[in-house]
Amino acid sequence: MPLPPAGAQPERALRPQDVRLDDTDHAILRVLADDARISNKELAERVGVAQSTCLARVRALRESGVIRGYHADIDPRALGHDLEAMIAIRLQPHARGALRDVVATLSRRPEVLDVYFVAGANDFLLHVATGRTDELRRFVADHLNRDPAIAGTETALIFEHTRAAGRRGS
Amino acid sequence: MPLPPAGAQPERALRPQDVRLDDTDHAILRVLADDARISNKELAERVGVAQSTCLARVRALRESGVIRGYHADIDPRALGHDLEAMIAIRLQPHARGALRDVVATLSRRPEVLDVYFVAGANDFLLHVATGRTDELRRFVADHLNRDPAIAGTETALIFEHTRAAGRRGS
DNA sequence: AACAGAACCGCAGAAGCTTCGGTATCGTGG
DNA sequence: CCACGATACCGAAGCTTCTGCGGTTCTGTT
Numbered sequence: 392m393p394l395p396p397a398g399a400q401p402e403r404a405l406r407p408q409d410v411r412l413d414d415t416d417h418a419i420l421r422v423l424a425d426d427a428r429i430s431n432k433e434l435a436e437r438v439g440v441a442q443s444t445c446l447a448r449v450r451a452l453r454e455s456g457v458i459r460g461y462h463a464d465i466d467p468r469a470l471g472h473d474l475e476a477m478i479a480i481r482l483q484p485h486a487r488g489a490l491r492d493v494v495a496t497l498s499r500r501p502e503v504l505d506v507y508f509v510a511g512a513n514d515f516l517l518h519v520a521t522g523r524t525d526e527l528r529r530f531v532a533d534h535l536n537r538d539p540a541i542a543g544t545e546t547a548l549i550f551e552h553t554r555a556a557g558r559r560g561s
Numbered sequence: 562m563p564l565p566p567a568g569a570q571p572e573r574a575l576r577p578q579d580v581r582l583d584d585t586d587h588a589i590l591r592v593l594a595d596d597a598r599i600s601n602k603e604l605a606e607r608v609g610v611a612q613s614t615c616l617a618r619v620r621a622l623r624e625s626g627v628i629r630g631y632h633a634d635i636d637p638r639a640l641g642h643d644l645e646a647m648i649a650i651r652l653q654p655h656a657r658g659a660l661r662d663v664v665a666t667l668s669r670r671p672e673v674l675d676v677y678f679v680a681g682a683n684d685f686l687l688h689v690a691t692g693r694t695d696e697l698r699r700f701v702a703d704h705l706n707r708d709p710a711i712a713g714t715e716t717a718l719i720f721e722h723t724r725a726a727g728r729r730g731s
Numbered sequence: 732a733a734c735a736g737a738a739c740c741g742c743a744g745a746a747g748c749t750t751c752g753g754t755a756t757c758g759t760g761g
Numbered sequence: 762c763c764a765c766g767a768t769a770c771c772g773a774a775g776c777t778t779c780t781g782c783g784g785t786t787c788t789g790t791t
Contacts, residue, residue: 410639412639412640417640420635420640423632423635425630426630427598427631427632427633428597457639458634458636460596460634461596461597461598461631461632461633462595462597462631462724463590463597463628463630464628464630465590465594465627465629466627469580469590470582470590477686498725498726499726500725500727501727502727503725504725504727504728505722505725506725507719508720508721508722509717509718509720510717510719511715511717511718513717516647516717519727520727547679549679549680551678552677552678553668553675555667555668555669555670555676556669556671557673557674558632558674
C-alpha cells in the first residue's frame with residue numbers, strides 16, 4: 392500500500408474499499424484485530440517484516456481508514472450494566488427525514504452501544520446496555536416512546552453476545 | 562483494585578460484575594475504550610497517576626476480566642465486505658438444545674461478526690458481512706436454510722453501523 | 732541493459748516500559 | 762494513643778522498544 396504524500400494529510404484520498412491490500416496487510420490486520428495492544432516489534436516478527444516497515448504499514452492502514460480505531464473491549468457488567476438489549480425501531484413515515492437527528496441524539500446516551508441503520512420493516516436497531524430491567528424500561532419509555540417521530544419499538548433482551556470469527560481477522 | 566496474588570493466576574477469582582472500580586479505573590477504561598493503543602505513559606498522565614501505578618491498574622483490569630481484550634476496528638469494506646446484514650434466526654422448537662452447536666459452527670464462518678442470543682420470537686441474531694448480495698444469499702441458503710435445526714430467518718440489510726457513546730466509556 | 736519509483740531494511744538516538752525499594756494512608760487491635 | 766500490618770502509590774533506573782533516516786533491493790518500463 393502506498394504511503395500518503397508527505398504533505399498535509401489528504402484525510403480521505405481514497406476510500407477503504409478502493410485500497411489495495413497485500414498479504415502482509417492482511418496479516419497485520421488479522422493480528423491487530425485480535426490484539427490491538429501488541430508491540431510493533433512483535434507484530435513485525437509475526438508478519439515477517441522489519442519493524443520500520445511494519446510501522447509504516449500500520450500507519451498507512453490507519454490513515455487510509457482501513458483501521459478505523461483501536462478499542463478496549465470492556466465487560467458491560469463491570470460498569471454496572473448487567474442487561475443488554477436489541478431494540479428495533481420504526482419511525483413515523485413523515486419523520487424519515489429526521490432520522491439522522493433522532494439517531495444522533497440517541498447515540499449520545501451512555502446506554503447506547505451500537506446503532507444499525509437497516510432496510511425493511513424497521514428503520515434502525517439500537518444495541519443498549521443498562522443496569523436493570525427498570526432502567527431499560529425507563530430508557531424505552533423516556534427516550535423512545537415519548538419521541539413523536541418514533542412509531543414503534545420492539546425490545547429483545549440479549550442473553551449473551553459473542554464476537555465471531557469475522558471479528559478476529561478473516 | 563487489589564492485585565491478584567503473586568502465585569499462579571486465579572484466572573477467574575471474581576466475576577467482572579463483582580469487581581469494585583474507583584474513579585481512576587473508570588478513567589482508564591474510558592481512555593482505553595477510545596484508544597487502546599495509547600502508550601502507558603500518556604495514559605498515566607491523562608488519568609493522573611504514576612506510570613507504574615497505571616500499569617498495575619491496567620493489568621489488574623485485564624486479568625479480572627473487566628477488559629476483555631483490545632481490538633482494532635477494521636473497515637469491512639477494505640476486506641471486500643461491502644455488505645452487512647443482521648439476520649434474525651428461529652430454531653425448530655425441538656432443536657433448542659442444539660443451539661450452542663449451531664451457533665458454534667456459524668461463529669467460525671468468516672462472514673459472521675457478532676452473535677446475539679436473544680429472548681422473544683427469535684433465538685439469535687447474526688451480524689454478518691459479505692462481498693455482495695449474491696454472496697449473502699449464498700450464505701443464507703447454504704448455512705442457514707439448509708440446516709434442519711433452523712426454522713426460519715429474517716434478513717435485514719445494514720446501511721450503516723456506528724459505535725455510540727456507550728462504547729466510548731460511559 | 733539502464734533507469735525510475737517504490738518498498739524494504741538496519742541502525743542508532745530518543746522514547747517508553749517495567750521492576751524495585753521506599754513512603755504515605757488506612758484500619759485494627761493492644 | 763500508638764504500634765502494626767496491609768494496601769496502594771510514587772520515583773528512579775536499567776532495559777526494551779520505538780521510529781526517522783540513509784542506503785539497498787526489487788519491480789516494471791523504456
